[in-house]
Amino acid sequence: MCGRFSLTWNLNELQDRFGFITERTALEPKYNIAPTDPVLTVINDGLRHGEIMRWGLVPFWAKDPKIGSRMINAVGETAATKPAFRSAYRKRRCLVLANGFYEWKKDGKRRTPIYLTLKSGDAMAFAGLWEIWKSPNGEYVRSCTIVTTTPNSLIKPVHHRMPVILSEENEALWLDPLTEDPKVLESLLIPAPPELMAAHVVSDYVNSIRSQGPECIAHSMELPEGYSAGSEGRLFN
DSSP states (O other): OOOOOEEOOOOOHHHHOOOOBOSSOOOOOEEETTTEEEEEEESSSEEEEEEEEEEEETTTOOOOOOGGGGOOOEETTTTTTTTTTHHHHHOEEEEEESSEEEEEEETTEEEEEEEEETTTOEEEEEEEEEEEEEESSSEEEEEEEEEEOOTTTTTTHHHOOOOOBBOOHHHHHHHOOOOHHHHHHHHOOOOOOGGGEEEEEOGGGSSSSSSOGGGSSBSSSSOOTOOOEEETSSSEE
16 A cells, blocks of 8 residues: 655656656655545646646546545556456546555554655656546646556555555656556556665654654664664664
8 A cells, every 4th residue: 555655856857757747846855645645647649748636536437536545546456347447447547656655564553654765766657546536627737547457575664555666667658658468567566676676764743744854764763573774774674
């Protein structure tokens, strides 16, 4: 699952990395993005466009946009056939951009927040799906979901799912509007190699969806049971 993440790179850096155009001139850094928040996505209609969408996919047939709060993630193994996602899976795939994401490790009643990133410090592209929903008053809402897969060995002790983090090569194939073969798409929905990722404990400050700022991702000295920290504060189990 992916229930919170961050995006703190500036817009120019993201445009250089992901090659999209946008009408926006700036992007506010967000350290604690939560469901239903606006998120930056990249879509491809022949050109890559950066689009702000609501996180939590609202299917075109939905009667109430509140359904989106329950559709922040799409299970990769079933997204091609599940009614809420299958149309988007074929025709409306996107990248959801992030610096890192949070998971909570359970130890009895204690839940320890952990921040996961790429060791390189690069931005991540989560595999996403998007939809357009028309409200009864004619308003159009663009929304998206993050596709998840089985966890790699770094994340497995913390959670049974993780977001699909696409490689740069796979980003292009995922966005390709001419690619509809389910077998090709399914081959992209795999866990990121654990050796490319890093994790560190953060404070309970991040637990509140109202919390923002660098404090959200700052290293905490508290370690979950079964983990030790390396010299850079990365977790090892």
